Amino acid sequence: MDGIHDxxxxxxxxxxxxxxxxxxxxxxxEAREWGIAQSARTPGITIDWWRHCRExxxxxxxxxxxxxxxxxxxxxxxxxxAGWMTLxxxxxTDAMQNNSVDDALxxxxxxxxxxxxxxxxxxxxxxxxxxxxxxxxxxxxxxxxHGHVGHTRLPQYARGRxxxxxxxxxxxxxxxxxxxxVEVHQYCYSVMFTADELWVEAEGSRDKVYLDLWxxxxxxxxxxxxx
Amino acid sequence: xxSKFDAxxxxxxxxxxxxxxxxxxxxxxxxxxxxxxxxxxxNPQTIDAWIEAYTDxxxxxxxxxxxxxxxxxxxxxxxxxQDAPAAIDELGYLGxxxxxxxxxxxxxxxxxxxxxTLCSCYPFSILGIAxxxxxxxxxxxxxxxxxxxxxxEFGVDIDDDVEVRVWxxxxxxxxxxxxxxxxxxAGMSEEDLAAxxxxxxxxxxxxxxx
Numbered sequence: 326m327d328g329i330h331d332x333x334x335x336x337x338x339x340x341x342x343x344x345x346x347x348x349x350x351x352x353x354x355e356a357r358e359w360g361i362a363q364s365a366r367t368p369g370i371t372i373d374w375w376r377h378c379r380e381x382x383x384x385x386x387x388x389x390x391x392x393x394x395x396x397x398x399x400x401x402x403x404x405x406x407a408g409w410m411t412l413x414x415x416x417x418t419d420a421m422q423n424n425s426v427d428d429a430l431x432x433x434x435x436x437x438x439x440x441x442x443x444x445x446x447x448x449x450x451x452x453x454x455x456x457x458x459x460x461x462x463x464x465x466x467x468x469x470x471h472g473h474v475g476h477t478r479l480p481q482y483a484r485g486r487x488x489x490x491x492x493x494x495x496x497x498x499x500x501x502x503x504x505x506x507v508e509v510h511q512y513c514y515s516v517m518f519t520a521d522e523l524w525v526e527a528e529g530s531r532d533k534v535y536l537d538l539w540x541x542x543x544x545x546x547x548x549x550x551x552x
Numbered sequence: 553x554x555s556k557f558d559a560x561x562x563x564x565x566x567x568x569x570x571x572x573x574x575x576x577x578x579x580x581x582x583x584x585x586x587x588x589x590x591x592x593x594x595n596p597q598t599i600d601a602w603i604e605a606y607t608d609x610x611x612x613x614x615x616x617x618x619x620x621x622x623x624x625x626x627x628x629x630x631x632x633x634q635d636a637p638a639a640i641d642e643l644g645y646l647g648x649x650x651x652x653x654x655x656x657x658x659x660x661x662x663x664x665x666x667x668x669t670l671c672s673c674y675p676f677s678i679l680g681i682a683x684x685x686x687x688x689x690x691x692x693x694x695x696x697x698x699x700x701x702x703x704x705e706f707g708v709d710i711d712d713d714v715e716v717r718v719w720x721x722x723x724x725x726x727x728x729x730x731x732x733x734x735x736x737x738a739g740m741s742e743e744d745l746a747a748x749x750x751x752x753x754x755x756x757x758x759x760x761x762x
Contacts, residue, residue, distance in 0.1 A: 335693040391577050397577070429592045431593070434597075533717050
């Protein structure tokens with residue numbers, strides 16, 4: 326979707342607040358949200374569906390709310406959509422004492438168990454597929470000119486642009502369909518774009534931007550004499 | 553009860569949440585945790601353990617050790633550049649968001665910078681929680697378009713003859729910058745070298761270490 330999340334190359338966001346204390350969390354609620362996001366996931370959820378739910382936050386909230394606050398809202402939306410809770414429940418939290426007996430809760434994980442769990446979260450997204458990759462390193466490709474209504478990982482700034490295949494990463498879960506709960510693997514490539522292909526003001530620049538893009542985002546550029 | 557992948561419904565839910573949720577972030581997260589616990593879906597002690605893991609155990613010190621080891625052990629560096637997930641697994645650091653890790657190496661002629669323009673993808677199990685600026689609109693919008701101006705704001709000036717390579721994390725690959733070893737590091741221990749490696753140097757917003 327052409328949403329507010331697609332920030333690459335957008336202008337007017339001002340200087341970067343480069344100061345950072347180095348502490349992982351700046352408020353208790355940020356830490357709580359991090360822990361919630363790691364330990365409460367609806368069955369069958371995919372990373373791409375979660376990302377799409379974050380993209381669907383209204384632009385004014387997306388830009389104005391603190392980062393982990395937007396995670397909380399994303400979690401709320403996935404839990405409500407999946408039927409874990411309702412909008413009406415939110416108004417009732419003041420009355421909840423959370424004094425449920427411990428055996429009604431999932432078993433508490435210890436630090437050691439959570440560290441194990443983190444290792445288990447080294448999810449792989451690649452798989453063997455029957456087809457051969459369409460492109461090889463060094464080939465010139467052109468990206469799709471348009472996005473679509475749903476989730477996609479081809480940013481607006483790199484649409485309708487010419488790039489060079491650097492490497493094939495193998496077949497990875499295709500995010501556009503994964504966000505709809507459909508798991509299909511498609512070849513994914515490292516594609517290099519020169520800065521002046523992307524940005525009008527970058528003429529003469531030696532800089533490069535590399536994106537990881539799926540095969541269906543790309544088409545081959547025929548040599549001039551073949552046209 | 554599982555996801556139906558109903559995007560229009562989620563857009564509608566967000567509109568409701570805009571008006572139903574408390575305005576303070578702390579209260580919003582509190583409401584979320586209260587509901588999850590009330591419904592028996594989450595144990596608050598597990599949340600505590602995740603916070604402890606990413607406060608005390610998992611953070612940029614891991615990445616710094618990987619970098620220092622690559623500086624002092626050329627065979628390790630070769631493995632790291634070839635197959636980063638396997639190389640960090642040697643140190644027990646393979647984990648969240650690093651199964652498709654790729655290491656990009658700085659040189660006298662190349663400087664690498666990592667961003668995620670579409671969300672905030674980050675190699676959690678070796679760098680921990682991303683700094684606030686990495687997740688902010690200013691960095692996400694500008695890093696791909698004016699990387700040299702961005703770097704200057706971090707106090708990093710890049711010579712004209714150095715090529716800047718920006719890596720936009722659009723897929724499940726995650727990037728770790730291998731900074732250059734500082735001059736005068738010869739003979740230093742891996743541990744002392746690791747202390748010179750800044751988190752920002754592994755994202756690319758720092759260059760000359762030591």
